[in-house]
Amino acid sequence: MTQPGTTGLIFNEPELWDKSREGRCGISMPRSDVPRTDLDPALTGDAPELPQLSELDVVRHFVRLSQWNFSIDAGMYPLGSCTMKYNPKTNEVQAARKGFAAAHPLAGDEFSQGALKLMYELEQLLGEITGFPAVTLQPAAGAHGELTGMLMIHAWHAKQGKQRSKILIPDTAHGTNPASATLCGYQSVNIKSGPDGILEPATVAEAMDEDTAGIMITNPNTLGLFEENIKEVCDIVHAKGGLVYGDGANMNAVMGIIKPGELGIDVLHLNLHKTFSTPHGGGGPGSGPVAVVEELIPFLPVPRVEKENDAYSFITDCPDTIGRMHTFYGHFSVMVKAFAYILSMGGDGLTRASQLAVLNANYIKESLKTTLDLPYDRPCMHECVFTDKTVQEYHISTMDMAKRLLDYGFHPPTVYFPLVVDAAFMVEPTETESKDDIDQFIEAVKAIVKEAASDPDKLKSAPYLPKVTRLDEVTAARKPCLKG
């Protein structure tokens, strides 16, 4: 099978300032039609030392840089926990419509009805998908959604008259979970998942007490497994007066199959930049809406969108609100893209997407489980987690396999996360990868495992085809050089 990775001409490109020449400028200056008025020189500084380039200099620079990047549009990007699905192009067209892109956030409700209606309807759609009566779109990313949700839990306990000091967090949780809890002043109590990779009710019962605010659960969890005991776990936490936070970053596995709001979860964040197909942009901007049960609605951040007689407005008069999380209303253009995606897919399409995401992951798991070590050999959801055990005898690590995959033309899976598995190799193909592409990926992994035995040194200094080879991260951290 021919693998996608190959060589081709790319360009060297210096740092911007090495191309700078005094007197160049890359933008068109508007004509001045008013008198020049100088600001008091005591307040004026020198012009900032930005590089001076022509328009084509700038275009070439960034086009050359872009060619050194891997992207979903170029190839399979099976990063576990990241849901790197195809980002539909029509979503970008929708967000770029003048009525959306040029809208000023303070134009006033009556001049912003389209934006308000879109936000209101998106809240309804996400509420239906997750099974909750209310949603806020304000959080700017997944972790920001976690903080929003945890602040609501904090405020709810305060309102009950007694604040609590701890929060339960399973060992499979993403690092943002404990970090978000800390920002609310909660001490994280790490609880262990059972031998099957999922939480056991007894473990939760033992840890849960009346000084514990609740639990943060990711379901499906980061091993790609469904937390089968979710209902019992929620009951245990509720019985002790706690609340259940759901990290919905992995919602892509279960749309139309389960609704977290029906299972006892009280607050849940979604990542629009995962499940709902908005681009990651090399690290954001994302969007992390939060859905809540009835009892938590008063605590939602302001402003909230309200509908009355077919007119939409922002309201801020909510006495129990946690307050504001974003300067305006959140990442609106990301919301437009997710809205376009949901309308394009429909309910059946979203359910189908989850089914195929789970099919793809199980297919990879079954196809590779004799090649790589699979610590939890159970039916998985949208991702599966392997380790490097089968290649350790050749002194090859997960990182070596990951780097070698680059030469084959695949982005590596997530590596060394979740932490409960040693040297994790976490594959999430998503539903938008075809069987043919997945077969190619499987072949690539098998070929690499063969190479581990036959030519381990080759793997240790991989990759060979990218613009640069392995980078010296140790020196980068010891002697940080953060600007040119």
Add this chain to the structure above:
Amino acid sequence: MRYLPHTRQDIDQMLAVTGHADLNQLFETIPDSAKTKTGLNLPDALSEWDLNAEMEELASQNAACRSYTCLMGAGSYDHHIPAIVPHLISRSEFMTAYTPYQPEVSQGTLQGIYEFQTMITALLGMDIATASHYDGGTALAECALIALRKSKKANKIAVSSLIHPAHRQIMQTYLDPSGYEIVDIPADRNGLTDVAAFKAMEGMAGVAVQSPNFLGNIEDLGSFRACADEKKCLLISSFTEALAHGLLKRPGSFGVDLVAGEGQSLGMAKSFGGPGLGLLAGTKKMMRNLPGRFVGKTTDSNGQRGYVLTLATREQHIRREKAASNICSNNGLNAMTAAVYMAAAGKNGIREIARLNHDKAVYLKNMLVDAGFESVYDSAFFNEFVVKAPAGFADKRRELAEKHNLFAGVPLESYYPDMADHYLFCATETVSRQAMDLLAKEVKS
């Protein structure tokens, strides 16, 4: 569905490998009691063409669907966006990449963000800048937390009442659960933060001042530095209009410890308020306290120049509950947008645009005063200023929006109850003299 590639035959072959009878059986580990009985009650899927029609219908219900004159700022600014900015940023290689965890195949993002960090330090006169934050308000809230955590004793922070009201609200939300207290510094008669009031405050971990402030006036950061030095507390400055630094003295020149700000003006559409770009910069001393990602320069195993994410030991994926912040995804693509914008504008371009903004704002203020508005402050401003409107302006303002698609200022009363009839106006390089003259004429009539 065109995004789902599986043929019937693919599905059958794959199910044979996984050992499932059908797609539903794939969910065998989910107890039946947990499965939803209702399915998804959502509208039927739309074709691309029906979607276009529906979305255009929604977009057309915003006044922004037609060209309009924007004399509003208050944290979201109307600036020209050169065609190359969206063009370059829309490249799949930038837009559809993940966070650059595998540096060998992410050098484009990494070098671009390194250049962004460098240009932001030049713009602000600071030693270091992070790879971005969500927005100006969340960046400022993080700065407040840094100051409070660094202080051994103080659990209070002094915050100018002329910082963007939404930014102050975000700080309040972030600080509340930790029991930290925000102490407001009042405004003086000139629409500036009252430094004497700050002088009288005791036990502050830091002081935060926005310049130009929410009323548009340029603050004297130097006097806050002197005062903060006496009190041995950190000085945080913030801003909502990044282009002001094309003209003003840089915060770094006043010895500011931390700077937080909004970078939307650097090439991003207003997009109903987001996503913008959170900017965070500090002195070298603050390096290990700053939240979020940094890109650093290094070499590869052949000695070639290259870039990596670095100093990750502050971050949540390594430090978990002990991390400096919970931030993971940031606003990376918007940082790249700002990099393209700053590279295209360059040293002279950014200076000239900044001057144009100031010229237009001065012209607008003069026209409004001439038309019967009252100038409220004599302080120097960049591209925003406050005026008190003549009686009946609220109705006129609505009429201007409806008839002329001209949005005249942001009313201040909802932010500061004693500012009835006060408006915050903004004029940028996009506003023509003709539009400003029209406004003046309409107000007079």
